[in-house]
Amino acid sequence: MLRLRATSLQCNPHLSVINDAGQLSNDAGMILPIEFTNRIHLKNLIRNTIFFNDERKFAKISFVYLFEFTLMLRIAGYCTDSAANTWRQDPAIRIALGEYGVASQASISRFIASLTQDNLVETQNLLLKLADVVLKDPSRTEMILDIDSTHLDTFGHQEHATYNGHYSANGYHPLLVFDDATGLLLGAQLRPGNVYTSSDADTFIAPILDHLKALRPDMNITVRGDSGFAKPEFYAACAKRSVKFIVRLKKNNRINELTTTATQATEMTTDFQSEDHELDYQVKIWADNYRVIVHSESKAESFLWDDHTLLVTNDTKIPCETLITRYRQRGRVEDLIKELKAGFAFDKTDSHSFTMNAARAxxxxxxxxxxxxxxxxxxxxxxxKTIATLRFELLHFTGKITHHAHRIVLHLASSQVFSGFIGNVLNDILQM
Incomplete structure (x- = not known):
């Protein structure tokens, strides 16, 4: 640990700064997520879901503890393995996780390097099991899933990192599925950078839909996707499981012709206007005759419809206007992806191995x-609330550790601005 010499400050010559305070924690608030994960039995979930191939002899720290410690590092905002070397000395972290639950950079790096493709699939299952905690709520009868892809930049010679023309950059092109109502991530799959948006989207979403249908057979599920997912195999994967889909269609000559015929204006208008129509448009390779909707908009003082949004869906009951509105509400997924990247380093791709980068993601x-x-x-x-706000209000504050007979006390500053918020959250955790 870097030791500071006692340094006087110009603002007050009588004031010196030195980092020798001993039993002080800079991340005392991390006891909240650590206690929370104990209440939801995270260790048991990991043990029962991910089966690590641990070939080490005389190891003091299990892979389950290493996995949990790495998760806590991410939650705290320390997204490099080397941060563990200093953070493991934090007294609150050592006490909350246990002496054998705090690891060094070398232990974490070796652990991630040992993960296999099977472990990646099992970690996907862990994502779903965590989501089950709230998705199994019987009062909820409808679920809207947003599937999307994003880009992760790479720098160097990472395995399978290739050029993506859409993003004009080298990197990876992962698939993601979120639950719109809760923001929970139900699936994430890292892919080479040059694959098309819908590549393997049907096989990616199928086990997720199967899991949700098994969890809640009565749930009405709708999947939303942009034009990158306009693929017959994707439609069929949803329809086969009695899941509704709303996917944007790309324009082609046939659609342009039908759209022009259906939306010809009869008179010039002075105000903005919009119309919705259903098109008689089917493709032979579609497994079924799906419904195609066009939403057209016209600017004021124009005979022309300037903008057209085309959707394909297997939902035959909901009115056109409702489907258009429902599709446009998928914009929140961009904020969730941004939070995943900026808040949890999902886009950290500094390992040479593709499997290791997928494991970190x-x-x-x-x-x-x-x-x-x-x-x-x-x-x-x-x-x-974003994770940045939570770290500021709940996680990153100072606490002092004192040891007494048969007990340890974590003292928080009485002047802590968010002490009331912290106390309420802790009480709620203890009542779980």
């Missing part, structure tokens, strides 16, 4: 879901 995804559960259960009135 999934660890970030699990940390993200833990925080989402934390917010949904403990602060549902403000569940859209």
């Amino acid at each position: 999934l660890i970030s995804a699990v940390a993200y879901n833990i925080v989402q559960l934390f917010k949904l259960i403990l602060i549902p009135f403000d569940a859209r």
Whole structure:
């Protein structure tokens, strides 16, 4: 640990700064997510879901503890393995996780390097099991899923990192599925950078839909996707499981012709106007005759319809206007992806191995879901707080550790601005 010499300050020559305070924690608030994960039995979930191939002899720290410690690092915002070397000395972290639950950079790096493709699939399952904590609520009868892809930049010679023309950059092109109502991440899959948006989207979403249908057979599920997912195999994967889909269509000559015929204006208007129509448009390779809707908009003082939004769906009952509105509400997924990247380092791709980069991305995804559960259960009135706000208000504050006979006390500053918020959250955790 870097030691500071006693240094006088110009603002007050009588004031010196030195980091020799001993039993002080800079992240005392991390006891909250650590206690929360104990209440939801995270260790048991990991043990029963991910089966690590641990070939080490005489190891003091199990892979389950290493996994949990890495998750806590992500939640705290320390997204490099080397941060563990200093953070493991934090007294509150050592006490809360246990002496054998704090690891060094070398232990974490070796652990991630040991993860296999099977472990990646099992970590995907862990994402779903965490989401089950709230998705199994019987009062909820409808679920809207947003599937999307994003780009992760790479720098160097990472395995399978290739050029993506859409983003004009080298990197990876992962798939993601979120639950719109809760913001929970239900699936994440790292892919090479040059694959098309819908590549393997049907096989990616199928096990997720199967899991949700098994969990809640009565749930009405709708999947939303942009034009990158306009693929017959994707439609069929949803329809086969009695899941509705709303996917944007790309324009072609046939659609342009039908759209022009259906939306010809009869007179010039002085105000903005919009219309919705259903098109008689089918493709032979579609497994069924799906419904195609066009939403057209016209600017004021124009005979022309300037903008057209085309959707394909297997939902035959909901009115056109409702489907258009429902599709446009998928914009929130961009904020969730941004939170996943900026808040949990999902886009950290500094390993040469593709498997290791995929493992790091999934660890970030699990940390993200833990925080989402934390917010949904403990602060549902403000569940859209970002992790940056939570770290400022709940996690990163100073505490002093004192040892007494048979007990340890964590003292918080009486002048802590958010002490009331912290106390309420802790009481709610203890009552779980």
